[in-house]
Amino acid sequence: MIAKIWLGLFSGIAFGFVIQRVGATNANVMARAHLMIDSDIPKFMLTAVALSAIGLFGLQAADVGRTLILPTSIVATGLAAVIFGIGWGLAGYCPGTAWAAVGEGRMDAIFALLGGLAGTAVFAQFHEQLVPLLYDPTNVGQISLADWLGGKAVAVAVIAIGFGLCVWGIGKIWEN
């Protein structure tokens, strides 16, 4: 248990440091990314996902680590993403960058973090009503691209190539 806490702390320090260094904790950079002016952060995120998918395929082949696919609820996942997107576009912070930006000393991020605690508390209060109402009826289960494409290797290739094309496209379209 203690080992897990140290691993979490260490992983967080490394993660927070890297996202600070690339500018993801700077809400100005994030706003410029959303406005299609500065493409570095989206390219960074998508490339990291593509590399992680490839690496995770290797880890799983070696039977290392643990994975957990979250279910897809057509209504709840989509609605949650809309709510999330409004908050992300407005504040320029997401849950992870808010913590790192607080550490960096950004006052507006402290308020994003406080707002986040409030949002969590409100959701937790109404979890028993909201989940059966929004999540469960259209929950289609822990589906993955591997199920759809008939194999993990094919799905990893599709993700890597698809995200690679997105990075290329973003580089072309943004800053134009």
Add this chain to the structure above:
Amino acid sequence: MKTDSRQSPSTYWRWFPASFALAGIILFIFATFGPPASSSGFASALKGFFQSAAPEYVNDKAHYRMLPGPGSWLFAFVLGMALGGFIGGRTLKIPVRDIPEIWEQKFGNSRIKRYAATFTGGFLILFGARLAGGCTLGLFISGSSQLAISGLYFGVVIFAVAMITARMVYGKAGKETQS
């Protein structure tokens, strides 16, 4: 003239090598813990608070029952994120601002206005993340790395909606801050 972080953009890491560093950390997390997540850390923090303030409430609420308290990887991770941000901020010569330049150009330097906006934004991102079961990291990044449809679906929608929202918030001001 106000300080502008874009005066020294070269001091931020370039995105391509940085994405390898982040992927390395993500894989380390998968290997040593499991799927990385950050929005759960908020719930763990609150669970710890309510455990001392109102223990009955925590036992009563499914959302707190399903997540560990602050003595967990999840909370240590977000705490570590703040430490990592702190170390990063202390060792980089880019001025840290309380109000982003682009916001100040559009809405002025009222702290109350900016803090109200980030509080509202923070509320929405966490409400959404707790409903979906994850955030940019816990659902989009870790989900997509695992080929999960939920992560890909969430990712497409958050990017699209955030881009539309940013356009509505900043309007033409965005283009005027071009460096």
